[in-house]
Amino acid sequence: MQNCMGCHTATGGGIAGKVPPLAHSLGYFERVPGGREYVMRVPGASNSALSDQQLADVLNWLLMTMNREALPPDFKPYTAAEIAEHRRPAFADVAPRRAALVREMQRRGIREVAPVY
């Protein structure tokens, strides 16, 4: 609520044209190579004031409450150690990385994540 809601909104629905949704969307990133890392290194997550444990907890909460249908069956929750190892540096080139991930999702038949939000 204090660190993410201002942009992503309380429902995780995002803001059309500006901020992508986290609800019913983020889980699909866990299905493609590089997506798990993307979620940790996107600037809003990577640069947040949250500790590694807090970031792991909030990502797991988003994924397991708002993305159940999107997660791969073998999803393993993030750990603080994994976050510590991978969250930095934040991606400086988010847009092309996101676009490549969404293309890979579409190649696999996943159409729920919009290339443009």
Ligand code: HEC
């Ligand atoms: C200042 C606004 C802002 C804040 C605050 C913010 N985000 Fe974001 N977030 C964005 C934008 C914009 C994007 C799209 C990628 C980009 O341009 O960085 C994004 C993308 C993401 C993504 C990838 C989703 C996708 O579809 O690409 C995740 C995961 C994410 N944010 C998590 C968080 C978390 C967790 C927090 C709180 C700790 C947070 N964000 C705080 C603006 C924000």
